[in-house]
Amino acid sequence: METIILEKITLENIGCFVRKTVSFSGMTTVFGENRTGKSTLVYSLYFALYGTHLNTHLKVADLCRKGEAAGCVTLHFRKNGAAYKLRRATDALPRLFRRPLPDAAWEAVALHDPDALAAVVPVRPETAAIGSFFRESELIYFLQDMPRYNQTLLQNLIGMDDSLILRSRFKKARSRARDVQRAIAAAAPKHLPDPLNIELARRRLADAENAFARLEKTHQKAPPERRPDPTVYKLLHQQHQAKRQNLAALKTLASRLPAPASLKEEKEAIETRAKNTAETTAPAEELQRRLGGVTQKIDNLKLRQRHLEALERRPACPVCEQAVPPEQIDALARKINDQLSQAEAEHRSIETGLAEMRRIQEAHALDRKRLGEIERQLTEIGEIQRRIQDVTEQISVLEADLKQFDGIDGGVREAGAPFEQAAAPEAQRAVLQEEIIRQRVAIQRFEDAQKRTEEHRRHIAAAERKTLICTVAFKAVEEAIQGLGSRLLEKVRASVGEWSRHFSFLNRFDIQITDRELLPMIQAKGYQYKLNQMSKSERIFLYLMLKLAIGDALGHLGVFVLDDPADGLDLKRKQTLAYLLAEVAGRRQVIVTTNDAEFSSLFSSGLRQDL
């Protein structure tokens, strides 16, 4: 196992130090009061080696001295007999120098190359954090908190979380692959067509095609005689009979109507008469108006007669009472009588004219009525004649169509047998064509289904393969994690057994911790119950021994750095711890920081550094 031996470290602008150099021996005690930089020293050791903060919750910049933008750590160590100088700043890449001989000059090994540096530092940072560094904060966690996820103590210490999370991800990936496989299987056709049915369809198709070919050959040899359809003949015949009956009815109707010539003569006579009468007669309105005027005139004359008769009885002026001579009254009476006679004659003349006018109007009304009747009859006659003409033409067409049936005798025409005989091959041909199409469609559908089935089979096979790959990957992860646990446990168990022998002195202090008690705590999930039964000092010793054992199993730097491990211990336990660390110093370089002067004085043989 390659390890390193720390010689000294120089801090520049780190923590509370402007510049500080601390040297190390096989057993180094660093003493300092609170806030003098003990933890800073431990963090700086880890930072120098790995470039990160030992406390994962803090950043590298947190190491810098307050007010300084950057700090620098220079670590001198030995490995395989050679001296190394590692210089790392918080804001720059590391630089590693090597001096193979004490008097030789420093030569650069890794300048600004973290990967080259990793080849020199023997342990990964997370492993070193477990097996080579002891922080007060992790002890507090170990003493007070319950481990997460009910893991074993070993799993918790070596950080099995990441491995278990990795296993979980591979397990879910396998579940995904299975889901995909199930989905593809569900999408596959549920029922495949029966191959026997498709063979039957192929045979039926062959039979139909052969039959069709034979039928075509027969048709080519003796083309079928195209005979008229007797059904058509029947329909034509029925139509012909109906048209003839229609024509006879129209002719009968036409014979009952008067002759069109006489109707036209009568119409012309009526129109001539109406025209003449209109020319000779005065308008009725004029006569009526004159009659009214004459009637008014007669009424006035009669009124004047009555006035004269009154004047004759009393011949005096009704206004001036002057006497009127009788001669004058007589003359006036004669004049009025004459006028009245004329007016009455004129009235009679007008009334006669009006009577004549009424008679003429009545005659005109009769003429108009007769004229309308004549026109209706003429229109009806024209319509009947047009229909007779149309029906006659239709009968001619029907008779022409019926001529093609002249060659068929009446009995055969009624039965329709010749036509059916001629139509039979056509029907057979149609049936065969339909059968051929049906069977071809069935075969095509089967072939498509077969193609889809093959495609689905390929997809299912591919999905099964992918599921197998995911399953193998998951199983490999699972087995690896199981192996990891068992191998680590085996190593840790062996190491604990070895360390417990060095811890046998604990019996003197009534602390009974041997591998028989430790092993169940390491691997049992219910170990916290036993921890709770232990005292704080017992748990501190247990924890230290586990870290040493895990360091042996996973690897360590060859250095065991403890930050204030004696906090809270009584003198007896401090003596025990000091004795134990002295034992450890026989196998590893030990660096202990403490603010306890009593505890620091217990290390008589080691190097003491005061901060």
Next chain:
Amino acid sequence: MTSTIDLLAELFSTSLSTLAAENGLTEAETARILSVFQQAAANPFMTEQHIHQRLTVDDDPSGS
């Protein structure tokens, strides 16, 4: 001197070789599984979806 993850990778490789032989996986498939494991171990943000995709990617780039 190995870390937890190094030891896990070593055990995984051994286990994978055995399982691949038992299940008839090809060398390409085995190498793909190992590659995906290494990627997943190094990248904590690699989800099961990514793992599934990379494990089940078709060998033929044309996808045929």
